Amino acid sequence: QAKYLAQIILVGAQVVGRAFMRALRQEFAASQAAADARGRAERPQSAAASRIIGISLQEAQQILNVSSLNPEEIQKNYDHLFKVNDKSVGGSFYLQSKVVRAKERLDEELRIQAKGDKEKGRRAET
Numbered sequence: 001q002a003k004y005l006a007q008i009i010l011v012g013a014q015v016v017g018r019a020f021m022r023a024l025r026q027e028f029a030a031s032q033a034a035a036d037a038r039g040r041a042e043r044p045q046s047a048a049a050s051r052i053i054g055i056s057l058q059e060a061q062q063i064l065n066v067s068s069l070n071p072e073e074i075q076k077n078y079d080h081l082f083k084v085n086d087k088s089v090g091g092s093f094y095l096q097s098k099v100v101r102a103k104e105r106l107d108e109e110l111r112i113q114a115k116g117d118k119e120k121g122r123r124a125e126t
Helices: 002-041 044-053 057-064 071-084 093-125
Strands: none
Touching: 057 071, 057 093, 071 093
């Protein structure tokens, strides 16, 4: 009887394991599809920056609580959030690093836009 019980437990574990792996694969595929769709919605350089830094432009704007790419507003919010999340005042290193990543992403987007504006200026001259 113990042998049958062990077989039932083993078969049950295999069934649950297979279902879990199938769900995991589906979730990964859905995640990849969403990332691809986000990448297509952004300009190529912006999408590349999102992949490299690991954070989308929208997410970076939410973290730093900015609605537009205004360098002064970005810097002001960054300074405040970085100081508030400093570990020495009881903040979280995790949150502080998220703030730094968001600032890096927004700075990269500003650089991409400035480069694009410069190229548009050159085209207008010719």
